[in-house]
Amino acid sequence: MRIAADGTWFYMGSPIGREAMVRLFASVLRRDADGITYLVTPVEKCAIQVDDAPFVAVELHVEGAGVEQRLTLRTNVGDIVEAGPLHPLRFEIDPGNAGVRPYLHVRGRLEARLNRAVTHQLMESCVDHRVDGADWVGIWAGGAFFPILPVGQVR
Numbered sequence: 001m002r003i004a005a006d007g008t009w010f011y012m013g014s015p016i017g018r019e020a021m022v023r024l025f026a027s028v029l030r031r032d033a034d035g036i037t038y039l040v041t042p043v044e045k046c047a048i049q050v051d052d053a054p055f056v057a058v059e060l061h062v063e064g065a066g067v068e069q070r071l072t073l074r075t076n077v078g079d080i081v082e083a084g085p086l087h088p089l090r091f092e093i094d095p096g097n098a099g100v101r102p103y104l105h106v107r108g109r110l111e112a113r114l115n116r117a118v119t120h121q122l123m124e125s126c127v128d129h130r131v132d133g134a135d136w137v138g139i140w141a142g143g144a145f146f147p148i149l150p151v152g153q154v155r
């Protein structure tokens with residue numbers, strides 16, 4: 001089995017078209033400390049290939065602003081997650097185009113990569129904030145600040 005970067009699940013090279021089947025598999029998904037992602041049932045533990053993150057955040061709801069801002073995201077498999085200290089956001093810089101790739105902790109060691117539309121919506125909430133004596137551009141969520149880039153590196 002394989003989960004492509006766009007969130008498409010494959011079995012033996014063919015996409016799994018039944019959303020209910022994908023959601024069932026997602027409910028038994030686990031990433032262990034060894035960095036390998038497994039489907040785990042009471043009788044079997046099967047390693048699967050994950051091209052990027054196993055889930056994709058496909059919807060974002062924003063309430064409030066600044067320290068009071070609340071971000072609630074929905075994944076392609078139906079998880080509803082409120083970003084914050086228990087479900088942090090993290091950001092990587094794409095080496096291919098220097099763009100920002102945001103991720104959200106969903107559960108266990110599993111993350112969702114935010115799709116393009118959700119990423120653009122999220123970036124509308126960026127603010128400057130001083131962290132440890134440096135100015136950062138980042139996002140407030142659930143009372144926590146998640147830095148993206150130092151202010152001087154933003155284009």
